[in-house]
Amino acid sequence: MTIKFILLVNKQGQTRLAKYTENMLGTEDRCALEAEIVRKCLVRSDKQCNIVYHDNYKVVYRRYASLFFLVGVDNEENELGILEFIHCVVETLDKWFSNVCELDIMYSLETAHYILDEMCMNGCIVETNRSNVLAPVHLLEKATT
Amino acid sequence: MTMRLRDLIKHVRAAKTAAEERNVIAKESAALRKAFKEQDSTYRHRNVAKLMYIHMLGYPTHFGQMETLKLIASLGFPEKASCSLLCCLAHRLGYLGLMLLLDERQEVLMLVTNSLKNDLHNRNMLIQGLALCALGNICSAEMARDLAPEVEKLMGSINPYLRKKAALCASRVLRKVPEMLEPFAEQAVALLSDRNHGVMLAGVTLMLEMCHADPAVVTLFRPQVPRLASLLRSLLGSQSYATDTDVSGLTDPFLQVKLLRLLRELGRGDAESSDAMGDVLAAVASNTESTRNAGNAILYECVQTIMAVESIGGLRVLAVNTLGRFLAHRDNNIRYVALHTLARVAARDPGAVQRHRATVVDCVRDADASIRRAALELVYSLVNEGNIRELAAELLDYLAVCDPGFKPDLAAKICVLVGRHAPDKRWYLDSMAKVLRQAGAFVTEEAVAGLAGDRLVEARGRLEGEDAAQVSAQEAFDALRAILTRHGFGDCVLARTIERVNGVTLTALAKLGVRLPALAPQVAELLDRFSRAPAPEVQTRAVEYARLAAARGGLAGAVLEPIPAAEGGAGAEDLALVPAEGEEAAGNGGGTGGAGLLGADPAADLAALLGLDAGAPAATNLPAPGAAPALAGWSLQAAVPRFATLRLSPPSGTSLAGPGQELTQRLHVVNSAPGTKPLVLRLRLAFQRDGAGVTDQVEVGGFPPGF
Numbered sequence: 001m002t003i004k005f006i007l008l009v010n011k012q013g014q015t016r017l018a019k020y021t022e023n024m025l026g027t028e029d030r031c032a033l034e035a036e037i038v039r040k041c042l043v044r045s046d047k048q049c050n051i052v053y054h055d056n057y058k059v060v061y062r063r064y065a066s067l068f069f070l071v072g073v074d075n076e077e078n079e080l081g082i083l084e085f086i087h088c089v090v091e092t093l094d095k096w097f098s099n100v101c102e103l104d105i106m107y108s109l110e111t112a113h114y115i116l117d118e119m120c121m122n123g124c125i126v127e128t129n130r131s132n133v134l135a136p137v138h139l140l141e142k143a144t145t
Numbered sequence: 146m147t148m149r150l151r152d153l154i155k156h157v158r159a160a161k162t163a164a165e166e167r168n169v170i171a172k173e174s175a176a177l178r179k180a181f182k183e184q185d186s187t188y189r190h191r192n193v194a195k196l197m198y199i200h201m202l203g204y205p206t207h208f209g210q211m212e213t214l215k216l217i218a219s220l221g222f223p224e225k226a227s228c229s230l231l232c233c234l235a236h237r238l239g240y241l242g243l244m245l246l247l248d249e250r251q252e253v254l255m256l257v258t259n260s261l262k263n264d265l266h267n268r269n270m271l272i273q274g275l276a277l278c279a280l281g282n283i284c285s286a287e288m289a290r291d292l293a294p295e296v297e298k299l300m301g302s303i304n305p306y307l308r309k310k311a312a313l314c315a316s317r318v319l320r321k322v323p324e325m326l327e328p329f330a331e332q333a334v335a336l337l338s339d340r341n342h343g344v345m346l347a348g349v350t351l352m353l354e355m356c357h358a359d360p361a362v363v364t365l366f367r368p369q370v371p372r373l374a375s376l377l378r379s380l381l382g383s384q385s386y387a388t389d390t391d392v393s394g395l396t397d398p399f400l401q402v403k404l405l406r407l408l409r410e411l412g413r414g415d416a417e418s419s420d421a422m423g424d425v426l427a428a429v430a431s432n433t434e435s436t437r438n439a440g441n442a443i444l445y446e447c448v449q450t451i452m453a454v455e456s457i458g459g460l461r462v463l464a465v466n467t468l469g470r471f472l473a474h475r476d477n478n479i480r481y482v483a484l485h486t487l488a489r490v491a492a493r494d495p496g497a498v499q500r501h502r503a504t505v506v507d508c509v510r511d512a513d514a515s516i517r518r519a520a521l522e523l524v525y526s527l528v529n530e531g532n533i534r535e536l537a538a539e540l541l542d543y544l545a546v547c548d549p550g551f552k553p554d555l556a557a558k559i560c561v562l563v564g565r566h567a568p569d570k571r572w573y574l575d576s577m578a579k580v581l582r583q584a585g586a587f588v589t590e591e592a593v594a595g596l597a598g599d600r601l602v603e604a605r606g607r608l609e610g611e612d613a614a615q616v617s618a619q620e621a622f623d624a625l626r627a628i629l630t631r632h633g634f635g636d637c638v639l640a641r642t643i644e645r646v647n648g649v650t651l652t653a654l655a656k657l658g659v660r661l662p663a664l665a666p667q668v669a670e671l672l673d674r675f676s677r678a679p680a681p682e683v684q685t686r687a688v689e690y691a692r693l694a695a696a697r698g699g700l701a702g703a704v705l706e707p708i709p710a711a712e713g714g715a716g717a718e719d720l721a722l723v724p725a726e727g728e729e730a731a732g733n734g735g736g737t738g739g740a741g742l743l744g745a746d747p748a749a750d751l752a753a754l755l756g757l758d759a760g761a762p763a764a765t766n767l768p769a770p771g772a773a774p775a776l777a778g779w780s781l782q783a784a785v786p787r788f789a790t791l792r793l794s795p796p797s798g799t800s801l802a803g804p805g806q807e808l809t810q811r812l813h814v815v816n817s818a819p820g821t822k823p824l825v826l827r828l829r830l831a832f833q834r835d836g837a838g839v840t841d842q843v844e845v846g847g848f849p850p851g852f
Binding site for chain 2: 048080122132136
């Protein structure tokens with residue numbers, strides 16, 4: 001019933017953000033897992049469904065231009081709900097970075113993580129309202145400027 | 146001094162090859178290590194940020210774990226108000242590093258318990274939120290015990306931002322320490338009356354977590370069903386307010402989904418609460434807009450809930466119809482979840498699945514692997530004796546054309562289904578032959594072994610009567626050849642399995658060759674081909690069978706004789722394999738000679754018994770070991786039930802001197818009560834080899850009735 005990981009991957013299969021909520025893996029296992037899943041998802045066409053199996057995970061993914069958002073969930077999770085959640089995350093990132101792109105996330109990894117943490121905690125959805133999510137981010141980022 | 150994070154990213158991006166990138170990272174990691182060793186705290190913040198980046202790229206960062214802990218520990222001092230936001234930023238980085246970088250060493254987490262505790266008491270809500278988030282993501286059982294009071298207190302905070310985070314943090318605490326459930330249960334219920342959607346969502350999530358942690362708590366929560374139902378109802382079609390959580394015209398679909406999930410847990414197996422939620426479930430199922438994904442997510446959850454709780458019939462029909470709409474949907478995701486749901490409800494409501502049979506079978510042929518897999522799961526529960534012919538025919542058609550990656554799964558499924566639901570034996574054999582022809586290389590060893598045995602029995606039955614025997618035997622031969630040739634010689638993937646499958650198949654082939662002289666040349670040709678197979682086991686068998694077939698007629702016939710049908714296919718396989726071992730001794734004539742001897746005995750008995758079947762005196766044939774020491778002191782004792790009489794003739798000799806020798810002993814059995822009592826026979830063999838005594842006892846039954 002929980003989210004196991006959230007991955008942001010570009011078209012070349014490079015990880016741009018990775019967040020695991022349980023089963024902390026070692027570096028090598030993590031890389032292997034990411035490579036496997038990305039390989040499986042990237043070859044699929046737009047017409048195919050957005051759910052793939054991997055080991056005991058189900059991976060729900062969605063593509064936005066050159067970025068793939070992949071969310072690993074257990075068997076109990078509502079796949080359509082996760083698709084909606086991915087969209088919600090993207091909209092939030094989009095609002096914060098105004099037209100989010102790969103480079104925004106690379107250069108502001110910390111902020112991107114913070115936004116995700118405001119939306120998802122311990123594998124559960126915390127908040128889906130964009131302004132509520134971004135309020136604390138605004139507060140904090142003011143300090144740096 | 147190390148470079149800035151921005152520069153590091155630029156350098157990595159400028160790297161043209163993977164090797165170059167590794168180089169950049171290695172250099173930077175070395176610089177970071179040096180900085181950590183020098184206890185340079187000025188750039189600690191930046192260094193940890195760089196570690197996170199390096200970690201994200203998939204390089205080892207364990208050397209930075211202590212530095213992260215130091216960063217968090219250095220935050221412990223009270224800050225001046227003016228720099229409190231900067232202080233928040235430092236906290237943010239510290240906790241982020243903690244969540245990302247500290248993967249394997251849970252014990253070092255103890256070091257941050259105190260910092261977390263301080264931060265949970267901080268007056269700044271952002272810092273409290275950060276600490277709750279970190280705790281919610283990483284806390285161990287020990288930390289959970291230490292910090293539970295703080296979490297509990299924050300769940301009652303006046304700030305909704307903290308309430309929701311504390312509630313989710315509590316769900317982590319409970320997952321780690323389930324016995325702390327009690328104090329949180331009441332508070333979780335209190336969160337349901339919150340006005341903030343985020344807090345309600347967190348409250349429902351926490352209640353769900355509790356239901357999973359302790360099934361007893363379900364009864365405690367059941368009184369809340371009416372309240373949950375009215376909460377859900379208030380979310381339906383109320384676009385007038387609460388617009389801040391709308392998704393495509395629906396009020397907070399995420400909360401609706403979670404509420405439906407909780408209702409499912411509470412209503413499962415309880416008629417009263419199921420009744421209380423019936424109306425609202427019907428309202429959700431019939432009023433939710435299904436043109437957008439969010440609406441479908443709610444419908445999907447609602448259908449699952451209706452099917453899981455003790456719903457009335459009308460509601461179930463509504464749910465099944467919704468699934469039908471899903472199955473016909475253009476969007477593959479919707480079809481996928483429909484199949485998935487059907488598979489779940491199949492056990493409780495087989496009728497629901499049968500109604501959509503045609504669609505499901507269509508989905509097995511879908512271009513999309515995920516859909517195919519979900520549909521195939523479903524086909525399992527769909528098949529029964531009544532429709533197996535039809536469905537198997539469709540699946541077999543598809544097996545011929547589907548892509549190679551999918552063949553193993555499909556072939557395995559068909560084998561199981563055909564085996565379980567076959568209406569008669571002949572149909573089973575025909576279907577299996579088709580599977581083998583289409584996908585021989587993917588069929589599992591068990592299926593082939595089972596089949597080869599059955600096939601043998603059947604072929605024998607046909608030989609005795611029907612005219613069609615020759616034709617079907619040819620088919621059998623084709624099927625076996627298909628297995629052998631598909632598996633090929635050299636595929637090293639699954640080499641072990643293939644080796645065993647080929648072995649079993651060769652045995653079946655040899656048996657077929659003996660039984661049907663017309664096929665013998667073809668069999669011989671195949672055996673000859675496989676006598677050059679690289680796998681020693683396969684090669685040995687092929688050579689053995691070839692030699693056996695070429696040996697004097699009686700030997701091959703006796704060794705590969707079928708056992709009476711009553712013992713079933715598997716038995717035939719097992720027993721027929723035994724003489725193969727015995728023959729190995731004869732064929733190779735080498736040091737293995739003695740090993741197969743014991744195994745040969747039951748087979749010899751068997752041959753004797755089968756001779757009896759025909760009512761004629763039987764011969765016990767024992768293949769002699771090659772260069773192995775001579776066998777001496779042969780004695781055979783036999784016993785029969787009282788209603789039968791037995792006469793045991795003396796053996797032709799009591800010892801075997803060398804290869805090629807034969808020892809014969811006759812048994813005459815007369816059953817005085819044929820047709821009423823089954824005949825059984827107990828045989829005890831004793832002989833000496835290498836001066837050591839060997840005894841073996843077997844019981845033989847299962848004679849055809851009438852003997």
